[in-house]
Amino acid sequence: MVFSKTCEYAIRAVIFIAQKSENGDKVGIREIAAGIDSPVHFIAKILQDLSKRGLVQSNKGPNGGFYIDQNSKKKTLADIVRAVDGDNIFVGCGLGLKNCSETKPCPLHNEFKIIRNKIQATLESATIVDFNKSLNLGLSFIKER
Numbered sequence: 290m291v292f293s294k295t296c297e298y299a300i301r302a303v304i305f306i307a308q309k310s311e312n313g314d315k316v317g318i319r320e321i322a323a324g325i326d327s328p329v330h331f332i333a334k335i336l337q338d339l340s341k342r343g344l345v346q347s348n349k350g351p352n353g354g355f356y357i358d359q360n361s362k363k364k365t366l367a368d369i370v371r372a373v374d375g376d377n378i379f380v381g382c383g384l385g386l387k388n389c390s391e392t393k394p395c396p397l398h399n400e401f402k403i404i405r406n407k408i409q410a411t412l413e414s415a416t417i418v419d420f421n422k423s424l425n426l427g428l429s430f431i432k433e434r
Contacts, residue, residue, distance in 0.1 A: 291408065296373040299335050301325040301431045303369055304420045306345055307357040311421055315347075315354030326432050335373070342372045357417060367412035379409045 292300070305324045309316040318336065322329040336355060339345045344364055347355045370378060382389035383401030391398075423429040 291378055292370065293374050295331075295335060296370055298325065298327050298332055299339060299373045300366060300369050302327070302332055302336060303339065303345060303357070303417055304424070304431055306355045307362060307417045308421050308424050310356035313356075315352070315356045317354045321355065324432060339369070339372060344369060344372060362416065362418040364417050365413050366415045366417075367409065369417075370412055379405055381405075 302321055302325055305321055306316055309320070309324075316324075318333050319329060321327070321336070322332045325332070336345060336347070340347045340355070344361055345355050346358050346361065347353065367379075370376075382395055383397035383404075384395045386395050389395040389398055420429065424431070
């Protein structure tokens, strides 16, 4: 895939949390890890970072857990990708060349630019809350069955 493993888990976790906290509930780290097939310690570190960046919210204590507030529901998948992997997927060279540009293109430049633009448009248009409906209807999933 085009995302790092960390980014894949981050996207899946945020979508999972959004679905589970839709009615105001908070979800614990173990439930999140089980719900997205992630190691607990790995997803805990990811969610700590996403919480600091305001993409998810958390409360400590016996009634604590992670949730998505109204503001975060409007965030896009591109926001998550940028928070975890940076914006290289949107601007980087398909061959990983640092000096690839419009004036000095690599052999893949023009074709890869089309792909990059499509990926960016897709991720910019998909908000976190967009996935709840299809998940609730069983039309999509975020965990291997």
